[in-house]
Amino acid sequence: xxxxxxxxxxxxxxxxxxxxxxxxxxxxxxxxxxxxxxxxxxxxxxxxxxxxxxxxxxxxxxxxxxxxxxxxxxxxxxxxxxxxxxxxxxxxxxxxxxxxxxxxxxxxxxxxxxxxxxxxxxxxxxxxxxxxxxxxxxxxxxxxxxxxxxxxxxx
Numbered sequence: 001x002x003x004x005x006x007x008x009x010x011x012x013x014x015x016x017x018x019x020x021x022x023x024x025x026x027x028x029x030x031x032x033x034x035x036x037x038x039x040x041x042x043x044x045x046x047x048x049x050x051x052x053x054x055x056x057x058x059x060x061x062x063x064x065x066x067x068x069x070x071x072x073x074x075x076x077x078x079x080x081x082x083x084x085x086x087x088x089x090x091x092x093x094x095x096x097x098x099x100x101x102x103x104x105x106x107x108x109x110x111x112x113x114x115x116x117x118x119x120x121x122x123x124x125x126x127x128x129x130x131x132x133x134x135x136x137x138x139x140x141x142x143x144x145x146x147x148x149x150x151x152x153x154x155x
Contacts, residue, residue, distance in 0.1 A: 007106075010113040029108040036115045040088040043122060047085065050133060051078050057137065062144050070136045077129045084122035088115045 014028045057063060058071045 006113055007109055010116070011109050014109060014112065029105075029112050032112050033115060036112075036119050037089050040085050040115075040119050040122070043119070043126060044082065044085045046130075047078050047081055047126060050130060051075060054078070054133065057140065063140060064143060067136060067140045067143070070132075070139075074129055074133055074136065077125070077132075081122050081125050081129065084118050084125065088118035088122060090115075 014032060054071050054075050058068055058075070063071070
């Protein structure tokens with residue numbers, strides 16, 4: 001749950017967006033949620049493509065057990081990232097307790113803060129796992145081209 005200071009920061013950001021769009025804070029919240037949804041959908045597309053590529057490498061016959069393990073770990077991490085992305089696009093409606101416009105606005109601000117946090121965590125995790133993927137694929141190719149590197153010299 002976002003901290004009160006984070007909610008104040010989010011509210012201030014929405015006020016600025018509303019001011020720049022000559023609109024109300026509620027409309028700015030929906031605009032911001034739409035932007036987060038669009039970015040999250042793009043991130044989900046990237047994650048899906050990476051998972052498909054990893055599955056292809058996992059099934060390749062020349063893949064060593066160590067590389068398969070690395071690929072399996074990366075696939076699991078991408079699945080966790082997928083859950084974060086799904087949270088970032090999860091629709092939350094005001095509760096029955098949110099009867100005043102102030103309560104509804106607070107719910108919107110909280111939701112924007114939660115979705116932005118879920119998106120940021122998913123984005124940074126995706127960058128890290130994609131970097132690990134590049135290392136895994138580079139290692140796989142080096143071992144495929146130079147299989148003698150797998151042999152440990154006997155003493």
